[in-house]
Amino acid sequence: MTQSAFDLDGYLKERRSLVELALKAAVPKLPNARLKKAMEYSLLAGGKRLRPILVMAAAEACGTKGDKVLEAACAFEALHTYSLIHDDLPAMDDDDFRRGRPTCHKAFDEATAILAGDALLTLAFELMAESARVKGISAAAALEASRLLAVAAGGEGMVGGQMADIEAEGRKVGVAALKGIHAGKTGALLTASLEVGAVLAGAPSARRRALVEAGRHLGLAFQVADDILNVEGDPQKLGKSVGSDAEAHKATYPALLGLQKAKKVAHNELDAALKALAPFKTAGEPLRALARYVVDRDC
Amino acid sequence: MTQSAFDLDGYLKERRSLVELALKAAVPKLPNARLKKAMEYSLLAGGKRLRPILVMAAAEACGTKGDKVLEAACAFEALHTYSLIHDDLPAMDDDDFRRGRPTCHKAFDEATAILAGDALLTLAFELMAESARVKGISAAAALEASRLLAVAAGGEGMVGGQMADIEAEGRKVGVAALKGIHAGKTGALLTASLEVGAVLAGAPSARRRALVEAGRHLGLAFQVADDILNVEGDPQKLGKSVGSDAEAHKATYPALLGLQKAKKVAHNELDAALKALAPFKTAGEPLRALARYVVDRDC
Numbered sequence: 001m002t003q004s005a006f007d008l009d010g011y012l013k014e015r016r017s018l019v020e021l022a023l024k025a026a027v028p029k030l031p032n033a034r035l036k037k038a039m040e041y042s043l044l045a046g047g048k049r050l051r052p053i054l055v056m057a058a059a060e061a062c063g064t065k066g067d068k069v070l071e072a073a074c075a076f077e078a079l080h081t082y083s084l085i086h087d088d089l090p091a092m093d094d095d096d097f098r099r100g101r102p103t104c105h106k107a108f109d110e111a112t113a114i115l116a117g118d119a120l121l122t123l124a125f126e127l128m129a130e131s132a133r134v135k136g137i138s139a140a141a142a143l144e145a146s147r148l149l150a151v152a153a154g155g156e157g158m159v160g161g162q163m164a165d166i167e168a169e170g171r172k173v174g175v176a177a178l179k180g181i182h183a184g185k186t187g188a189l190l191t192a193s194l195e196v197g198a199v200l201a202g203a204p205s206a207r208r209r210a211l212v213e214a215g216r217h218l219g220l221a222f223q224v225a226d227d228i229l230n231v232e233g234d235p236q237k238l239g240k241s242v243g244s245d246a247e248a249h250k251a252t253y254p255a256l257l258g259l260q261k262a263k264k265v266a267h268n269e270l271d272a273a274l275k276a277l278a279p280f281k282t283a284g285e286p287l288r289a290l291a292r293y294v295v296d297r298d299c
Numbered sequence: 300m301t302q303s304a305f306d307l308d309g310y311l312k313e314r315r316s317l318v319e320l321a322l323k324a325a326v327p328k329l330p331n332a333r334l335k336k337a338m339e340y341s342l343l344a345g346g347k348r349l350r351p352i353l354v355m356a357a358a359e360a361c362g363t364k365g366d367k368v369l370e371a372a373c374a375f376e377a378l379h380t381y382s383l384i385h386d387d388l389p390a391m392d393d394d395d396f397r398r399g400r401p402t403c404h405k406a407f408d409e410a411t412a413i414l415a416g417d418a419l420l421t422l423a424f425e426l427m428a429e430s431a432r433v434k435g436i437s438a439a440a441a442l443e444a445s446r447l448l449a450v451a452a453g454g455e456g457m458v459g460g461q462m463a464d465i466e467a468e469g470r471k472v473g474v475a476a477l478k479g480i481h482a483g484k485t486g487a488l489l490t491a492s493l494e495v496g497a498v499l500a501g502a503p504s505a506r507r508r509a510l511v512e513a514g515r516h517l518g519l520a521f522q523v524a525d526d527i528l529n530v531e532g533d534p535q536k537l538g539k540s541v542g543s544d545a546e547a548h549k550a551t552y553p554a555l556l557g558l559q560k561a562k563k564v565a566h567n568e569l570d571a572a573l574k575a576l577a578p579f580k581t582a583g584e585p586l587r588a589l590a591r592y593v594v595d596r597d598c
Binding site for chain 2: 027028030031032086109117119123126129132138140142144149154159162163164
């Protein structure tokens with residue numbers, strides 16, 4: 001199958017509706033109506049659903065049907081959503097808008113937003129535990145997947161990167177330090193989405209390693225592309241204002257390297273990711289198309 | 300062994316030092332020093348270590364050595380600590396002191412406290428995943444334990460109870476509603492600590508059910524005792540001020556029933572817990588002593 005023959009738009013559309021349905025079913029019947037409403041407000045607010053789609057595409061690349069890992073896919077989206085809710089809080093990035101509408105703490109209040117985030121983070125691990133209910137996925141694989149998610153999301157990964165990002169605000173940060181921040185803040189979870197797909201598919205270790213390698217490059221490419229969109233993206237399509245990084249004097253690739261060189265970094269990382277994905281042949285085509293989309297997207 | 304023959308003080312001392320050592324080892328080497336410092340500030344601030352000791356005592360009651368479930372025990376303490384950090388935040392209970400020293404957001408700042416809480420919550424599930432590394436604990440048991448922790452801690456349990464508690468502030472709340480709030484806010488995690496001990500010990504389902512039954516009564520007894528301590532406890536021993544519930548017009552058992560009737564409820568719940576624990580015979584003695592301690596403690 002050639003690059004142009006793969007219908008990425010159709011694939012994304014089909015996967016997104018699968019994820020939307022699963023996410024709707026994922027929030028359990030809660031005794032507290034306000035908490036459930038706030039969780040759903042943020043979880044069902046649209047978005048690219050990139051992480052869950054990557055989990056499924058990685059499992060497919062390893063020969064397992066994507067819908068067999070749907071619980072784990074939703075776990076990644078629940079976790080990603082919690083991170084957005086907490087990042088938007090007044091004590092953190094203090095953002096009023098997200099995906100074109102008020103952030104969770106604006107639509108509800110701070111206490112509710114903190115708790116909705118906490119509950120979504122916890123839900124992610126409930127969903128991971130449930131991924132072993134599917135025939136052919138062992139408890140050992142689900143437990144390892146849960147461990148990978150925890151390591152990627154916690155102090156060694158995403159939360160650590162967020163803390164480093166806050167500390168870097170207003171300070172002079174070099175490219176190496178910036179790369180470290182990105183590796184934690186966004187790279188760890190993107191890499192884990194590919195590795196978890198491989199683990200749940202029971203992939204041999206060489207395949208798992210290849211996906212981790214691809215994930216590392218893809219994670220960096222994703223963040224550089226994000227930084228670039230914050231400079232020259234369309235606020236309408238993004239659902240948020242642009243130029244906020246420059247205003248806050250945030251360390252970003254465009255700020256450090258200039259726009260053109262930042263674009264080159266994104267494409268170099270994409271090439272490295274595609275190279276790591278080459279051995280997956282036809283089964284890896286959705287994943288390779290997703291990698292290209294990560295860099296070339298407009299939102 | 301009679302009630303008086305069991306040396307609870309010695310047992311608590313030995314278990315606490317076991318837990319302290321394990322908690323010190325549990326926070327991983329983090330790339331971010333500030334985050335690690337904030338996590339350790341709250342996690343290693345002393346405290347009763349009741350939940351981890353309950354996990355171990357429940358495993359012992361089911362015939363497994365307590366130190367075999369030390370990872371899961373630490374997971375409960377990490378999770379409990381995160382809940383304290385987030386509860387103390389200005390947007391939540393806005394408390395300046397905890398365990399006799401400044402709360403996490405006072406010692407650091409709000410953003411750091413939110414992230415330290417997030418990282419500890421995530422660490423809890425990393426530790427749960429690692430509990431299967433011990434010989435004799437299967438991946439299936441560890442996965443089920445992780446699921447139980449998630450359900451108890453999330454929107455169906457602790458976080459749901461916290462949300463309901465916030466909503467109840469300043470409103471008229473009856474005993475039934477209060478019981479529901481408590482069941483989520485503190486009961487779910489205490490119950491899960493006993494059930495997880497049973498699951499990791501591979502206990503038969505009758506034993507597991509008995510521990511869940513005991514946990515439900517113990518959880519309620521714990522919260523009523525906590526409410527009573529907020530009325531007549533010693534601020535020095537508690538490491539926090541008393542009378543804050545009444546000041547905030549919080550719905551509590553003493554407020555609704557009066558102090559004497561609240562004490563009667565605590566002891567009735569204790570009796571019900573002891574009854575559920577009776578079949579465990581000698582192996583259940585530490586757990587029964589812990590149940591008495593939960594109601595009769597002075598901090």
